[in-house]
Amino acid sequence: MKKRFLNPIALIFLWTASSVFFVSCEEPVEQPIPKGDDGQVFAIDTDDSEIPYLVIDSRGAGIPYEPGVSAQLKIYIEKKLIQEQPIDIEFRGKTSFRLSDKKGFNFESIDASGEGVDVSFFGLPEEEDWRLIGHVVNIQEKFIWDHSLIYNFVGYEISNSIGKYASRGKFVEMEVNGEYLGLYYFCEKLKRSSERIDIKSLNSSSTNLSGGYILKIDKSDAGPEHDGKPISYFLNNWSDDAAYTFQNSFRSEFDVFGNPLQFPAFGDPFHPQQYLETYFTYEYPKAEDITPAQKEYIAAFVERFESALLEDDFNLGERTYTEFIDIGSFVDYFILSELTRNVDAYRISTYLEKDRDGKLAMGPIWDMNIGFDEGGRIPMNDWVVNYNEYAPTDPWQVPFWWSRLMEDPEFKSAVKNRWTSLRLTFLSTGQLNTLVDTTVNYLQQNGAVSRNYAKWDKGIGVNYDQSIVDLKRFLGERTSWMDREIAKF
Structure with missing residues (x-):
């Protein structure tokens, strides 16, 4: 009997056909749907992740x-x-x-x-x-x-x-x-609370006007008059960031160089001289709750601090500005902001607090998304307090406070002592x-x-x-x- 051989192409055809037949006989594989134990369907499978x-x-x-x-x-x-x-x-x-x-x-x-x-x-x-x-x-x-x-x-x-x-x-x-x-x-x-920013409450019936207050040096907030506007409005209206008003803020009496301001406050957003101004917005009590007397008190307190800081002669040992501020909080804010190279520090996203019968304190820190090694503005070998030298056209500049404090040997000595201590513990290279x-x-x-x-x-x-x-x-x-x-x- 003659042996018959199939050519290679025929063999490939038969193998492919049988494979298709074999696969088609298998049960379809059902892909599991990620769910919670209550039946909630998830948008993604997080496997056995411990992250909430x-x-x-x-x-x-x-x-x-x-x-x-x-x-x-x-x-x-x-x-x-x-x-x-x-x-x-x-x-x-x-x-x-x-x-x-x-x-x-x-x-x-x-x-x-x-x-x-x-x-x-x-x-x-x-x-x-x-x-x-x-x-x-x-x-x-x-x-x-x-x-x-x-x-x-x-x-x-x-x-x-x-x-x-x-x-x-x-x-x-x-x-x-x-x-x-x-x-x-x-x-x-960040808000007033015994478990968050722990300062005394202050309301419209309070007779002690000395505190507590939370202020921000920041871009202005869109007021309630914008409630209900479409998303497109907030995506495009940059002018709201500089819409400072008597209702939402007060202005420093001095420009960012420490000179008395000679033009009216609350100008149009991004007016040519805005970079000279420092505004303090009301975080607590809120702008809609703070009373005229409270506004007057806190603005006058800040003005007294700024005047003292400018007028003190450090060479003669004059430091009346320390009567108004908690030096330790300013030292820690400086160290934290400089360590993280947070270029938003001092000038925006900057919180201050004042407790009842207390001094003005810096902090808490906030908003680090362009800190650390994120881009430029401030080189590795300079201080963030010198921001104005690197970004002189930015509408939000660092207030004169910090350049003036850096002229005070006692403030710098306090920074040195605190930094030296922290580098041995929490801020050591190993800990970081x-x-x-x-x-x-x-x-x-x-x-x-x-x-x-x-x-x-x-x-x-x-x-x-x-x-x-x-x-x-x-x-x-x-x-x-x-x-x-x-x-x-």
Whole structure:
């Protein structure tokens, strides 16, 4: 019998056909849908991550800039629902809100009737006002501020470690209305509270006008007259940042060089002389609550401090300005702002507080998203207090306070003593590196970094590992430079 051989092409055909038949007989593989233990479907699978996962649902309503809209917040850890809370949520930020595709949020915990209610999250003290801070991502222009994702957390942890309160919080991942938004810092709003900024209350019936007050040197806030305006308004109206009015602020009597101002306050936003002005906005009591008498008191107190600072002759040992300010808080604010090279410090996002019968104190620190090794403006080998020399056209300049304080040998001596002590403990190179490494390991081991950048690295080209190398190198170089400079004080 003649053997018959199939040619190779026929063999390939038969193998392919049988393979197709075999595969078609298999059961289809069902892809598991990530869910919480209550059946909540997640926008992304976080596997067994220990990082809390937030699900926020505004029930079909669009989230506004202000005022907020009611929503439901669910918090999961390892897919187990640990807390559920009605909230009122809105977008937050000024420049970051306009520039970033990854938006930040303010929210208030509320009860069933919509009234604010104090609630504890993650073991933090009960309160009703909270923040969800994300890093700035601009996909169109292909830039990110803070590739490391940890600037704010690290800055605030350093502050708390040295005994200066800063906003406490927790890293979380979150989705809003079914869209995964990545990694955020869930933290406290800076406000008057026995567990936050611990100063005495002050209301319209208070007879002691001396405190407490919380002021900000900052861009102005959009007032209630803007409530309900569309998102497009807040995305494009930069003039609101400089819309200072008698209702929301008072102005220093002196320009940023320490000279008396000779032109009226509350000019048009971004008028040619705005860079000379320093405005103090009312954080507590709020602009809508502070009384005329309270406004007059706190403005006069600041003016007395500024006049004393300018008039004191340090060569003769005159230091009457210390009667008005808590020197220790100014020293710590200087150290924290300079260590982190926070170019927003001193001139915007800058908090001050004054307790009843107390002195004016600096802090808490806030907003580190363009600090550390993020870009330029201030070189490695200079002080942030010298910002005005590097950005003279910026509408928001550093007040004269800091250049004047740097002329006082006793202030510099206090900085030297505090810095020397902290470098042996909380601000040692080893402690700073451990803080960075511990934080990064937590985020990476739980997969949050890769999930965040799968969402947000759209052609930007983030090298996360390199960002951590750069951050640690910055901290080493910055502290070494400060060691050398402060040794000369």
